Amino acid sequence: MKTIKLSDIYKYVSVGDLHFLPHDNTFLFVRKTMDAKNNRYKSNIWIQGYNGRNLRQLTFGDSDFSPTVSPDGKKLFFLSKREKSKGIGLYLMPFAGGEAMKIREFSENITNLRWAGKNRLSFVSYPGCLQKKKKEDDDKRVYEIESIPFLFNGKGITEGKKRKAFVFDTKRGKVTQLAEDPSVDVVDVIFSPDGTSYVTIAKDNPEANPIMSTLYHVSEGKKTRLSPEGISIAAARWKNNSELFVIAIDSTKAFSANPFIALATLNGIFINLTKDYDIPMFNALNSDVRGVGGRQFKVVNDSFYFLATERFKVLLKKIESDGRIDTVLDINGSIDTFDVSEKGDLIFTASTPSRPLEIFKYSNGKSRKLTSFNSWINNCIISSPEMFRVTASDGKDIDAWILKPPDFRADKKYPVILEIHGGPKTAYGNAYLHEFQMLAAEGFVVIYCNPRGSHGYNSEFADIRGHYGERDFLDIMEVIEFAVNEFTFIDSERLGVTGGSYGGFMTNWIVGHTDIFKAAVSQRSISNFVSFYGTTDIGYFFAEDQIGLSKPFWEEPETYMRQSPLTYVSNVETPLLLIHSLDDYRCSVPEAMQFFTALRRLGKTAKLILFPKENHELSRSGLPSHREKRLKALLNWFKLYLRGVKESDCETSET
Known part of the structure; x- marks a missing residue:
């Protein structure tokens, strides 16, 4: 059997945005795929029976989304970006038959x-x-x-x-x-x-x-x-x-x-x-093959149904007006979106660490898979993560996982890649990640954890305000120390680290505070909380809350710089690759530029890769070709510095 390849990123099918039709045992959903040839995504609305039969495609535009059904169940309204349209079209399709008809166009999303x-x-x-959408020349717009x-x-x-x-x-x-x-x-x-x-x-x-x-x-x-x-x-x-x-x-x-x-x-x-009940009430788990969102909560028969992230899994729960909470569904995985009908029928999308998203029904206490869009993965050898728990130096338990290569041998030494999630209030857990499977298939052991600051736990666990790079850093380093001592197959001389957003910040922070890692890849990162404050869409309020404890940088300059990786750039000895998107307004590109410039000025080993026309979501929803190139750059960097394999000797990815 085959292992997961880098280029398999093109094969995943994402499903979501589920809607039961009124007075009928059928439901709608959005299906999204990658079009490798034309370097784009395609999404359409599909329909299927609750019994799992009569699956068919309902709309045939290249970008159809946001289905909304009239209360009588006779009409479907949806949004679409059709090829000749300059804006967003609102379309109407009668369920009795007939083509979709555009009834309004909007110039804004x-x-x-x-x-x-x-x-x-x-x-x-x-x-x-x-207003009618106008196309202005970039050099004329002010x-x-x-x-x-x-x-x-x-x-x-x-x-x-x-x-x-x-x-x-x-x-x-x-x-x-x-x-x-x-x-x-x-x-x-x-x-x-x-x-x-x-x-x-x-x-x-x-x-x-x-x-x-x-x-x-x-x-x-x-x-x-x-x-x-x-x-x-x-x-x-x-x-x-x-x-x-x-x-x-x-x-x-x-x-x-x-x-x-x-x-x-x-x-x-x-x-x-x-x-x-001090738990996040939505899906906070990381996955890089979602692509379609959908319902996280709904009122049905006076009960409020909602998703909740409890440590490393996402459950469907419901609450009554008196505060009574019941667990409706626990699959020990990641429930991404759901719908519940008035008569109690339940559909949901879900993934596990070894299986990407599909649609399921839940009836009579059992779950049944209704779609098989990602059945190609049944022909691949998938690695299953093993969970371990580390008691941190202050007594708190930290959830962690180790993912071994598919052809793992206990008598062999393996290079390790530590993955750090973004947020910091997101979490790793029982959801599928292509990047992790790809790295394992390439012969790397992958380690990941939920340090302080992560979602899925109580508010005290998540609170690292004013202390970035302190307890969270210790948690991560203590997980690595535990893993090196516990797992004899880990080669402690070949450790790598990577992460994006907050994970990028932490990667920058780590290489400025330890030299145990022999390679690092920092993605969509933060290096300077002062510049982050005024050059990003959330900086002026996120940085005030998380770094300045409700104070701006001009009132607490030492606090902001104390928690900025740029302050410690002269300590960096680890070869560092920085990956950033030019249109990233969540963590703007100067964050990578200034860290890279300082490293090169100091004579350090560093490389900067910039992706045009991409934003903070590059790894999850960037252009297909750019997502492939990002994975290839990350993989080649670790092959070079953890295995000594030059980029020119690396196999090119299959498309």
Whole structure:
């Protein structure tokens, strides 16, 4: 049997965005693939019976997504980027038959498309979405910016524009912008079940308080605040016409706090239902072969269904108005998205460390796989990670895993690659990662862990504010020390390290604080928290919270620089490859440039690879050819410095 190859990245099929049809035992989903020949992605909407039969493709555009079904189950609305279209098209397809018909075009991306009562759809976009899209020459365009944030990763320069809520009358073809103060940035709009009123989640002052989102109720032109002071709202869903389940966060703890579920009523009651359940309420596990999102929570028959990341797995749970929480589904893997029908039918997408995403149904206490889009992997030898736990020097347990090569021999010594996740509030666990399987198949032992700062644990575990590079660094190094002493097949003279985003920061930090690693690859990293503060879409509030403990860098310059890898660049002895995207506005390209420049000025071994027209999501949703080149660059760097194999001697990847 074959092992996983680098070029297998093109074979994965991603599925998600599941929707049951009303009054029917069928469901819709989005299927996404890579088109290697044309270097692009293709996504379409498919339909299948809950019994696993009658699977077929429903739409045939190259980029169809966001399916929304009318309450009577007779019409499908969806978004699409068709070849000749300059913007985003809203399409209508009757289930009774007929071709999809474009009923509106928007010049800006629209999000949160959902039904909003009789003959109406609601969505969020920028006010310019109703204008005809114009293609301006780059050398003629001038950006005039008067407020922050003025850029966003994946969107580019937004010029400080604020999002608004809209309603589209599907019969008249008319789009109406809902009244809102120009300075307010609307995150979401959700209409009540009877369609007579709606709530918005909005940032009232993105410049002064960018992490605070408030829940408002609007009825007959009257706007009423529903969320208390100091509580930021992440999501809301109606329980009935007078109550809502909301996912909220204590803004005083900001990014380190796990969210909680509350019940909000239109008469001002706001009750925390999960005081004793300090766990992230969404899927926080890392995977590089997803590509399609979907539902993370839903109200069905007065119960609020939601995904929860508990340590290294994602479960489906439900909560009642009295705070009682029940586990609906635990597959010991990663549930990515789901849907539950009114009669209790359940479908979900899931992966495990050895199997990529597929769609499953859950009935009578058993799960059954409904799709086999990634069945090609059955012909490959897949490595299964082995979990181990390390008691850190302060007594906390750290979850860790080791992934051996498929042809592993206990009497052989292997080079090791330590992988560090981003976030820092994400997590590794029971989800599939192509990169890990590829590295194992190439003869490397892969080690990964969830150090302090990770998701999946309580808020105290996640809180490393003002102490980046301290306890988190110790956790990682103590995991490596344990592994070297415990696993006799590890070659301690051939250790490598890599990571992206926060993992890139930690890679930069590690090589400035130890020389035990013989090769390192830093990806979409942070090297200087002062420059990160003002050159990225989240820097001015994320850095204040995580690094400055609510203070900007001009008030705490020593604190910011103490936690910046650039401060320790002269200590670096490890050959370092830096990979970055030119349009990355989450961790901007100067972060890699200044670290690389300093290393070369010091005469250190370093290489910088820059990807044009890519953003922070290069490894997950970049152009297919760029994703392949990134993997190849990473692999060749470790082959060179951990095995002595020159790039010219490395096999070229198959496409």
